């Protein structure tokens with residue numbers, strides 16, 4: 001019966017609409033997830049697989065979310081035996097290719113979540129591409 005709750009039904013249709021919008025754009029986002037934040041944790045990261053289904057390069061230039069103070073595009077890099085993170089101002093997606101954002105590589109750096117994120121929650125992050133394409137994506141919170 002919970003499925004018939006109007007708020008819950010509304011959420012499902014909103015998420016379905018988001019998925020549809022992503023398909024239409026020629027860029028798909030799958031396996032979008034955010035790491036759960038322990039209480040008091042001021043940062044976490046978002047991961048996904050971006051797939052460019054168009055025949056031309058697409059460039060991710062920004063990400064934003066009302067759920068966090070800041071969202072930036074980062075890459076974990078190893079230099080001289082040290083692991084660190086660097087800001088990636090933009091990331092090019094090659095035509096008809098996919099690019100994973102995964103632990104140890106590209107990630108969305110999510111600072112100061114507005115609320116504690118627990119496994120099973122969803123948080124929306126909007127991806128912005130060069131040329132004005134904007135994709136709102138629902139990320140699932142996982143442990």
Ligand SMILES: [Cu+2]
Pocket residue numbers: 074075085107108109
């Ligand atoms: Cu980072």
